[in-house]
Amino acid sequence: MASPRMKMEQSFDFGEPSAQDAVGSASESPGAVFGISPPESSPRGGRNKRRDRPSWVKLTYTPYFDGHLWRKYGQKKIKDAEYPRLYFRCSYREDRQCLASKLLQQKNGEDPPLYEVTYTYEHTCGAPPVPFPDIVAEPQAGREGLVLRFDSPGGHGDAQMQQQGHYQSTPRNPFMMLSFGSSRQTHDQQPAFRSDLEAGSPSFPTELLPAPAPVPAINGDTDMFSTLESFAHDFDNHMHFSDNTHLPYNNISDDGYY
């Protein structure tokens, strides 16, 4: 489709000083503005194609639950990679000049599959964290695989979910249930989180979010930051596995970073 492309001098430029300033140097300031912070010593050095961009990698089974709203903007088959790479960026990118983006690469076809998530830039959008549900993984009755059930932790998230009107009853809602189907997910390329990738919904249901909050003072948001940071780090703590359900965590280091 021969479309007149706008090329790189669009409104948004990675070389823009203000943007760089807003992000700061991730390697110097592990205290992220917002969201998952780079574990300070995992810049992917020479591996990073856009080398001037701060990035860090995380291994996770739940790549969509990192407390932010993401919009998918691309997908590409990577040479020598079994699964396609998915490209996401912050939903508030235009609104707030948030540079954060992430790159999702499925690592294996296990049940559940393991993903390598490469985050680039920190969030400068100051968007409120997506309320973290209490997650219970349990075997599906009569089927192989796992079901992740998202109970409410009580409090704000609870109210917001109930606002939905499908509380704990709508399998299509990624917040309610994720199905780890080992039973032949015909498209091998599709991650098991089909509610996200196939149902055409954002990584997180936008309707669950409160109205966008004003961008917080960057220096004064330690509360929010610690909340979100623990959000990410505490994922394992929120995740309960009912009897005889265990996941192969062995090749993930401490916080999932490496």
Next chain:
DNA sequence: CAGATTTGACCTCA
């Protein structure tokens, strides 16, 4: 109808 996703083409970098 608005907003999100898909997908092929284009751009940049190593």
Next chain:
DNA sequence: TGAGGTCAAATCTG
């Protein structure tokens, strides 16, 4: 020059 990253029109979905 090929691989990876991004764009944006077309398409889909609620």
